[in-house]
Amino acid sequence: MIETIRIETAGPGLYDFTGEARRFVSGAEDGDGLLTVFVRHTSCSLLIQENADPNVLVDLQAFFRRLVPHTDDPSMGWIRHNTEGPDDMPAHIKAALTQTSLGIPVQNGAMMLGTWQGLYLFEHRDRPHRREIVFHFRGD
Amino acid sequence: MIETIRIETAGPGLYDFTGEARRFVSGAEDGDGLLTVFVRHTSCSLLIQENADPNVLVDLQAFFRRLVPHTDDPSMGWIRHNTEGPDDMPAHIKAALTQTSLGIPVQNGAMMLGTWQGLYLFEHRDRPHRREIVFHFRGD
């Protein structure tokens, strides 16, 4: 079972799509199986993170922004890939440091997430983008 | 086939659970298939790393501690999520930089790991925790 969802992003940050994934696996005929989540881009990424305090998401984004500054920062003068703007190559690097795919076991039609786990699209580009995430489910 | 194991951690470090995974896949009726490993937390993570020299594990932990200091370090004054202690937000960041899920092909009832590969739970919190790891196996 395969489905592609689209998320409209409005700048850098973490966008929760746990609800979309929950709906997708609940539609599966088989109760147990494996959900694979895959993002079809290289300047945004996937992350499973805490869904309780929104400051966790703020701090995560701030950490990556400090670790990989925009390329108009003097410390990033060595970057070659600058044609698509100062946020572009840092976006690729942040994507490399996080995930492009996730595998989540499903039991009785529900993802086996921990209590505090949510699924996030991590947008690394400054401008709005339409992002595609593929869900794949295979029942046992 | 799904099983949840528990690992009691006693502070930061890498905890080997290769043996538990080996036992799990050897119990599968099908010889070939895919093992998915999933950790149900956002302040610890998964890692496949060298199982030979224990100093590799010491150095890995030290690198992440240097890259993401505790929030009582002056360099981390910008962190907002501080309510759960100086090791909490760094734990979320270290988890984001490593893995929440792993997919490992299985052949003839054995994980296709390289000679030097072991499976580790990477604990990022200072105090003892009970951690849950889900194994999912689907035969071909």
Added chain:
Amino acid sequence: MIETIRIETAGPGLYDFTGEARRFVSGAEDGDGLLTVFVRHTSCSLLIQENADPNVLVDLQAFFRRLVPHTDDPSMGWIRHNTEGPDDMPAHIKAALTQTSLGIPVQNGAMMLGTWQGLYLFEHRDRPHRREIVFHFRGD
């Protein structure tokens, strides 16, 4: 369906194996399913990244080299695992920061990659190595 491919690396860098993966899944009898890619080493890793501008790959490699310098750099004097050369422990750290396994949905015999996504082996060691990557496909 399982196959192991070998890639001969000639120093640090990103080696494209998208074509090998494409060939592998096209040989599958089932049109839809899940491709899992697994690398059997802890001093190289996997990455899905932009396949258009080669400078993206150059910049990625440079970023990781700056984040994790060789251990003969004074800033890395705290490293214990030094017996296999100044590039060895940094290789393990870079592998920990990227991926050991990837899951990619397959539809109609083709990986559901985005337009700009390619599959790369990320070699972190200085000397030539023969690297093994396992492909696993399970049809729906």
